[in-house]
Amino acid sequence: MARRHPASAALRTALEEQPDLAVLCTHHPAAHRELFGADRMVQLPIAENAMLGMATGMALTGRRVLVNVARAAFLFSAFDPLVNQATKWRYLTDGQFRVPLAIRALTRGGEHLGAQHEHAPHAMLAQVPGLVVAVPGSPNSAAGLLAAALRHPDPVVVLESPALFAPGWESLPEPEPTPAALPFGVPNRVTAGRDVTLVGIGNTVRTVLGAAASLAGHGRAAQVVDLRTAAPLDVALLSELVAATDGAVLVDEAPPACSLMHSLAYQLVAAGAVAPDRVRVVSGAACPAPVNPGLQAVLAPDVPAVVDAALAALGSSTLTKGSV
Secondary structure, three states, X not given: OOOOOHHHHHHHHHHHHOOOEEEEEOXXXXXXXXXXXXXXXXXXXXXXXXHHHHHHHHHHOOXXXXXXXXXXXXXXXXXXXXXHHHOOHHHHOOOOOOOOEEEEEEOOOOOOOOOOOOOXXXXXXXXXXXXXXXXXXXXXXXXXXXXXXXXXXXXXXXXXXXXXXXXXXXXXXXXXXXXXXXXXXXXXXXXXXXXXXXXXXXXXXHHHHHHHHHHHOOOOOEEEEEOOEEXXXXXXXXXXXXXXXXXXXXXXXXXXXXXXXXXXXXXXXXXXXXXXXXXXXXXXXXXXXXXXXXXXXXXXXOHHHHHHHHHXXXXXXXOOHHHO
16 A cells, blocks of 8 residues: 655644644545545635635634645735734734734645746745744654644645655655654755755755765765754854854745845855855756756756865865766
């Protein structure tokens, strides 16, 4: 029998332990509808603005709600209920009302669905006060962050790469030892290393792990850090981790403009954790996601680019892509 995905197990556990939890989605597995009933497994038309508005109202009246919008791109049509309503009620009412709402949305990775379906909006969403933005980089972290979201008193968006659920997901690198609930805002030091710190989030966690392995072949020991969340984020802890090495490379598949990693680079330099000439940011291209797999691979950060950036940060000669 195929192994159940840890995120699926986390959802099943939450549904069993929290009878007030309802799931809003355009399609539910038949087994879930049979087990938990149509009043908890609510099937809705493709209307994300209405889904988020309905979910916010349910949460305000005492229900805990999980909304699966399928694609992160579809959140853009639901920005008003998410940004102007769900994330504001606790602030506007001085804590009298909370909105225990979790949202799952797929980003990009391996599907090649094109510009209108593949997005990595964690930096954009991280600018919304009152919103937790979780970005798992492995199957266990997808489970752990989802489990935490389903217990959190405030709105949480969990941005999941399709690659984490594709056939063969069991063979993906797994930085998290268990699928247990994870704390929001706490970066995970995946590997230790004295020379350079490689920081990833979401899909780029696998990229920096590959770069660390390549750097080891060149006599460089890399510390790998998985941010886990774009907001909140313990920058003081990240600064401590970075300060223990001689340089830092921050890697993100999102475009460089107003990016999370450029903001972190500034904060790390301002905190004295790393010298300005010892930090590099490797970003995705400022281009809509192409359908063509070859083009998509070229536009995303890859292992050779991260290795070159790490060597540059350490003052060494960079390598060509063919030599990595």
